[in-house]
Amino acid sequence: MLLPRFEYHEPTTLEDALNLLHELGGNARVLAGGTDLLVKMKRKLEKPSHVISVARVPGMDQIIPRNGHAVTIGAGVTAAELARNELVMDRFTPLAIAAGKLGAPPIRNRASIGGNLANARPAADFPPPCMVLNATLKLKSAKGERDIPVNDFFRGPGETVIEPNELLVSLHIETPPPWSGGSYIKLGARKAMEISMVNVAAMITLQSADGPIVDVRIALGAVAPTPVRALAAEDLLVGAIPSEELFRKAGEIGVGMCSPITDHRGTMEYRCMMIEVLTKRCLTEALARAKAWKP
Amino acid sequence: MRDFQVLGARAPRLDAPAKSTGQAKYADDLTMSGMLHGALLQSPIAHGKILNIDTSKARKLKGVRAVVTAREAGLVKYGVSPARYDETLYCHEKVRYVGDEIAAVAAVDLETALEAVELIKVDYEELPAVFDMFEAMKEGAPQLHAEFPGNVTAEVHQEFGETGALMAQCDLVVDHTFLSKRQDAAFIEPHSCLAVFDLQGKLTLHTSTQVPHYVMRTVAMVLRIPVGDVRVIKPCVGGGFGPKSEATPLEMSACLLSKVTGRPVRMNYTREQVFLHSRARHQFYAEMSLGVKKDGTMLALRNKAVLDGGAYTSFGIATVYYSGSLLGGPYRLQAMKYDGWRAYTNKPACGAQRGHGGVAHRACFEQLLDKTADELGIDPVEMRLKNVMVAGQATINELNMSSLGMKECIEAVRDGSDWKNKKGKLPKGKGIGSACGFFVSGAGYPIYRSDTYHSTVVIKVAEDGGTVTVLTGSAEIGQGSDTMLAMIAAETLGIPLECVRVLSGDTEYSVDLGAYSSRQTLMTGHAAKEAAESVRRQIAEVLSVHMGCDAAHITFRNGNVLFRGGPGDFEKLRQGYIKEHRGWTDPPGGDYLTFREAARLAFLEKGTLVGTGKYKPPRLGGAYKGAAVGTSPAYGCSAQVVEVSVDLETGQVSVDNMTDAHDCGLAINLTSVEGQMQGSLSMGLGECLFEEVKFDSRGRIINASLGEYKIPTALDMPNVKSIVVESNEPNGPYGAKEVGEGAIMPTIPAILNAIYDATGVRINELPVTAERLYMAMKEKEKKP
Numbered sequence A: 001m002l003l004p005r006f007e008y009h010e011p012t013t014l015e016d017a018l019n020l021l022h023e024l025g026g027n028a029r030v031l032a033g034g035t036d037l038l039v040k041m042k043r044k045l046e047k048p049s050h051v052i053s054v055a056r057v058p059g060m061d062q063i064i065p066r067n068g069h070a071v072t073i074g075a076g077v078t079a080a081e082l083a084r085n086e087l088v089m090d091r092f093t094p095l096a097i098a099a100g101k102l103g104a105p106p107i108r109n110r111a112s113i114g115g116n117l118a119n120a121r122p123a124a125d126f127p128p129p130c131m132v133l134n135a136t137l138k139l140k141s142a143k144g145e146r147d148i149p150v151n152d153f154f155r156g157p158g159e160t161v162i163e164p165n166e167l168l169v170s171l172h173i174e175t176p177p178p179w180s181g182g183s184y185i186k187l188g189a190r191k192a193m194e195i196s197m198v199n200v201a202a203m204i205t206l207q208s209a210d211g212p213i214v215d216v217r218i219a220l221g222a223v224a225p226t227p228v229r230a231l232a233a234e235d236l237l238v239g240a241i242p243s244e245e246l247f248r249k250a251g252e253i254g255v256g257m258c259s260p261i262t263d264h265r266g267t268m269e270y271r272c273m274m275i276e277v278l279t280k281r282c283l284t285e286a287l288a289r290a291k292a293w294k295p
Numbered sequence B: 001m002r003d004f005q006v007l008g009a010r011a012p013r014l015d016a017p018a019k020s021t022g023q024a025k026y027a028d029d030l031t032m033s034g035m036l037h038g039a040l041l042q043s044p045i046a047h048g049k050i051l052n053i054d055t056s057k058a059r060k061l062k063g064v065r066a067v068v069t070a071r072e073a074g075l076v077k078y079g080v081s082p083a084r085y086d087e088t089l090y091c092h093e094k095v096r097y098v099g100d101e102i103a104a105v106a107a108v109d110l111e112t113a114l115e116a117v118e119l120i121k122v123d124y125e126e127l128p129a130v131f132d133m134f135e136a137m138k139e140g141a142p143q144l145h146a147e148f149p150g151n152v153t154a155e156v157h158q159e160f161g162e163t164g165a166l167m168a169q170c171d172l173v174v175d176h177t178f179l180s181k182r183q184d185a186a187f188i189e190p191h192s193c194l195a196v197f198d199l200q201g202k203l204t205l206h207t208s209t210q211v212p213h214y215v216m217r218t219v220a221m222v223l224r225i226p227v228g229d230v231r232v233i234k235p236c237v238g239g240g241f242g243p244k245s246e247a248t249p250l251e252m253s254a255c256l257l258s259k260v261t262g263r264p265v266r267m268n269y270t271r272e273q274v275f276l277h278s279r280a281r282h283q284f285y286a287e288m289s290l291g292v293k294k295d296g297t298m299l300a301l302r303n304k305a306v307l308d309g310g311a312y313t314s315f316g317i318a319t320v321y322y323s324g325s326l327l328g329g330p331y332r333l334q335a336m337k338y339d340g341w342r343a344y345t346n347k348p349a350c351g352a353q354r355g356h357g358g359v360a361h362r363a364c365f366e367q368l369l370d371k372t373a374d375e376l377g378i379d380p381v382e383m384r385l386k387n388v389m390v391a392g393q394a395t396i397n398e399l400n401m402s403s404l405g406m407k408e409c410i411e412a413v414r415d416g417s418d419w420k421n422k423k424g425k426l427p428k429g430k431g432i433g434s435a436c437g438f439f440v441s442g443a444g445y446p447i448y449r450s451d452t453y454h455s456t457v458v459i460k461v462a463e464d465g466g467t468v469t470v471l472t473g474s475a476e477i478g479q480g481s482d483t484m485l486a487m488i489a490a491e492t493l494g495i496p497l498e499c500v501r502v503l504s505g506d507t508e509y510s511v512d513l514g515a516y517s518s519r520q521t522l523m524t525g526h527a528a529k530e531a532a533e534s535v536r537r538q539i540a541e542v543l544s545v546h547m548g549c550d551a552a553h554i555t556f557r558n559g560n561v562l563f564r565g566g567p568g569d570f571e572k573l574r575q576g577y578i579k580e581h582r583g584w585t586d587p588p589g590g591d592y593l594t595f596r597e598a599a600r601l602a603f604l605e606k607g608t609l610v611g612t613g614k615y616k617p618p619r620l621g622g623a624y625k626g627a628a629v630g631t632s633p634a635y636g637c638s639a640q641v642v643e644v645s646v647d648l649e650t651g652q653v654s655v656d657n658m659t660d661a662h663d664c665g666l667a668i669n670l671t672s673v674e675g676q677m678q679g680s681l682s683m684g685l686g687e688c689l690f691e692e693v694k695f696d697s698r699g700r701i702i703n704a705s706l707g708e709y710k711i712p713t714a715l716d717m718p719n720v721k722s723i724v725v726e727s728n729e730p731n732g733p734y735g736a737k738e739v740g741e742g743a744i745m746p747t748i749p750a751i752l753n754a755i756y757d758a759t760g761v762r763i764n765e766l767p768v769t770a771e772r773l774y775m776a777m778k779e780k781e782k783k784p
């Protein structure tokens, strides 16, 4: 399979990149790791006349801690980097776990978090962790910038709020409070190189090691046109003392928030049952981490 | 007593340096000046009449050098078995599947060729299509080939012994059905070739194939050129597993386009085209009944098969025979009845793939065996041991087990897996299962009926006597056959492995039927041994005159020559050699005359030393119809124990441990034997748990990529405990026989039996996705 013809740009400053996007807009695509874009171009699903690489834009590939309160993650940071970064593993656990389950090592070495979010595949691995971590996305254009909460970012399969002249520059995530813990579970056929049939991320914050739940977020992927927050299930949990039975109920409610499809990877029925099971499991894992929280 | 200098070791592969440094050349690495690039036009619809083909626009495109269709190619029918030639290079009246070849283009670059393909306009009248094998055989179904009404490409009806009468005498008859799914072999290297006609009008085709010999014959037949004018060269090949065992439209198109343009033409399949060309494992449906005595003695087997063949026959006749014949062993049966049908459907044609025709029916049978043992309250391993055949016995369908370490294999995996402490003692969700199987070590007959030798080998000694070159048409496709041949030549000549070079995969070197049916170690191995013996004899004869020692008392060992077991007085010969090589820095030394000196002496007297060897099996098998399929000079066999964990809440299966024992006769290269065993297991694991080629409602493949067609990753494959069991095969060179395919036989049923042990659920449809198992467990919960 051959790539269609296109012009290639490799700006070396953010400003140049934004100006190029401003000029070329709808005729251009941003290239990060290329693991989505180049596949689509080879399959002739996308035929941009210009491709703008962000490989040489400074700062795009950096993870910057903000005094313990937060972290800024460049859109170009790779899954491999996120999976092995100690700060991310420690405080933003669902993101590190998801990063370690994306594709396989060669893919992880290229795949960026920005590309994953911008590509907006309903089954993608990064959206649910970003949602339970309440990430904010920074979009910049030659004309200005805006911050979008990740929960408002996805519009449908392959669709986001990014305008053709905008670049996703970074994610900003506040550090979860004490006694927080999170997890991520992905269900696929194989142990690697999988597109999720269902995936779940959860974050739990406890009052204390043995206290009630003060905050919880659950996000589900591959079960609706965009990843979804299981808000009703979260409502059930807030203020409650965690228990297996409670988590099972949360899973049951979670199913109600989803509209999975039947395709060649699995049926709607099975996906629904798995939402229930995996939500319960993910909460259980998150709880264990929250209880084991260390300053 | 075995006393080998070279065989039985862990030899580094001859191709390892080139492959690990990236220097190895595959077909796609080859390039020639003036080379054109070809591309194929393939049908976008599953079934339709071709009303018109308009190539005018494509021909006018700048850079296009040729466009060929059935008009240019002619309508010579070809296929695999002459009994069922049902293909033409390009479709002329009808297309029969999405992917059927209609035309080919050669252009100055691939981009132009692909653009030209899009400019060819074909008018179709779409016909109703049939995609299901059972539907295809029903009355009123759309018909694929006028010559084969009812869409039946082949059917088999065989009975050995009195099945009905014996079944009536049984204490217990147990039934089982099984449905497998269409596979893709998923070799790493997609087909690739480069064809060039020289100025004498002779054709050379470089191609990624398992069978240079058959490709040569088919290309010659279809393009109507003498066989002698076609040379097929196989460069390095990145796997074949069966689907590369026949000539492809890709190869023939490249040859035709080269003929028309007078230029070298290169063509490749994309990964998607590999799926479309297919020729991989069929979908099988199996239905069986096993009749036994209370004590577990097997008496009779009834076996029924339906195969989804796709649009053409390919290897299919053999496939449907194998599904019956390969259940004749490794257990003693007193009667066996088999009925099999292979249906045409509007999908890519299926062919041979590792464990040809035997894998699905073996899976059904070994599950049935476990089911029966369960009902009788007998340990399934004990039941296997009770019925197992031993060397010297013949199956009821007259396959002769000249060696058979089946019992040893079962005992090895039983003990190696700690079966006795695990079976029946594992917690819910954990399970252990076993199974056996056997396979041919080379098909007893060539694909076209002929008295041809299956293998010839030429061995040539360099003029200085130091290097020996093995010339063979056999196909190294990554399995290690070159190294195997070098080892046999070195052992036979009594020289170190380093002194042997192998030139292989070229029809110019020798006749060899190629790498299929696990035949090269036994057959090419025999021919190599005979060729080496001839060289050895010629050298010994010359020496006997000079040394006054009877040739029968001259032996070769580790590069030295022994006269009556000792060094002898060879000083004069040594001086002669050194004189001839005055100024050279590597004079032969040591207490013995070296092979190098001896071979040089023989050269001086006789000219270039050449030895030839040949092999064809004796007449094998019974006299009944179809008796040829399943015959072999020898059979390899294997047993496996698999342990699994099942996630009872999701249905996900993890294979935790695999213990595998294989009887390969003599293990010529231990490392390669283990490699074949482990590769077979991983392939079986994939077929069992993940793999299925899927179609949409219009016959288009929806997962024609290695992203969506899921073969096991390294994380899905456990470490394998590989136990090599060595019998001494009387019909094999130095006692060796197959390991390439037999090892896959027990994998699927062993996993399925382990899943049953873990969950109490018998899955009789592949693949065992988490969903399939989960739903089956739910279903079982509902029933009290």
Ligand SMILES: Cc1cc2nc3c(=O)[nH]c(=O)nc-3n(C[C@H](O)[C@H](O)[C@H](O)COP(=O)(O)OP(=O)(O)OC[C@H]3O[C@@H](n4cnc5c(N)ncnc54)[C@H](O)[C@@H]3O)c2cc1C
Residues within 6 Å of the ligand: A029, A030, A031, A032, A033, A034, A035, A036, A037, A038, A039, A054, A075, A076, A101, A102, A103, A104, A107, A110, A111, A112, A113, A114, A115, A116, A117, A118, A119, A123, A124, A125, A126, A162, A166, A167, A168, A169, A193, A194, A195, A196, B707
């Ligand atoms: C073999 C294979 C396995 C895979 N496995 C998984 C998996 O397990 N889980 C999973 O979620 N995904 C998987 N993917 C998909 C892909 O790898 C991921 O989505 C990856 O994160 C995409 O990142 P990238 O840097 O390669 O994006 P690119 O391909 O470079 O870009 C993807 C899209 O995002 C846009 N884009 C990229 N960066 C920006 C930016 N900064 N601002 C605005 N737009 C931008 C591009 O224009 C393009 O439309 C797999 C892909 C392959 C080929």
